[in-house]
Amino acid sequence: NAVAATELARYSAQVKESAEASAELAKRLHETGNWNRLEQSREQSFYADAALEYANAKNAEVRAYEALARQLGVKASQLTIQSRLPDLPKSLSELQAFEQNAYEQRLDLLVKRSEMDALAKQLGLTKTTRFINVIELGPARVLEGRRSEPYKKGIDIAFEIPLFDWGQAKVPRAESIYMQSVQETAQLVTNAQSEIRERYNTYRTKHDVTRHIRDEIVPLRKRILYEDQLRYNGMLTSPFELFGDARAQVQSVKGYIESLRDFWLADAELQATLVASPRLMEGQ
The missing domain is CATH 1.10.287 (Helix Hairpins)
Incomplete structure (x- = not known):
């Protein structure tokens, strides 16, 4: 800023x-x-x-x-x-790898996983029977190479938690309490996934808009100013047209600066989703 x-x-x-x-x-x-x-x-x-x-x-x-x-x-x-400001990056982070990193690093998810471990111990659940992925996403379709080439299967995105052998004692109560925590975890992960996708979409959009201004609008304004300078030197146009196009070119550069700033702010907000929910970091 x-x-x-x-x-x-x-x-x-x-x-x-x-x-x-x-x-x-x-x-x-x-x-x-x-x-x-x-x-x-x-x-x-x-x-x-x-x-x-x-x-x-x-x-x-x-x-x-x-x-x-x-x-x-x-x-x-x-x-x-x-x-x-730094220039636009030549390549952008991929959403899937970013999501998986977030699930492994976010403080709210790490806290929830620790709470579930503590709850399992409190309920006397020690024998893990299997793990479930609360996201339940299928394999991603990834395009490698040219657009004419076929898609390949990518990585699975997962946030796994254990299920236990409930044993004979206190089965209904233990299972009910633990599965309620499973549902809460699933909702927390769903919210995290939504927040990441929302911030990632803003990140990609800001990048595309800024690149368009840099590669299309600013050069076009510069070309118009150059042509007007030639016409002015040949006494074919008034100085006010030249002034007007000069102002338009500077305004386009200002627009690029503002867009570039918004991209880096979007990048920072996206990186912040690796830490925790934006609402949590904003004290809400």
């Missing part, structure tokens, strides 16, 4: 600078009678909006730095951070 806020403030300054130059030129042309009041007012209005956006961007930068400083327990003036 702090790195993105710094980048956004920097680009907001560029927009403001461009708008100021455009507004000044419009003012001079209007004073010489070569520009009407309507067009001059439009340029002045854009400059006013750009100045307001820059002020908000600088405020957002200060707030982001102070929030980071509070989390680290230092003064904001002591912070030294990167000048720009």
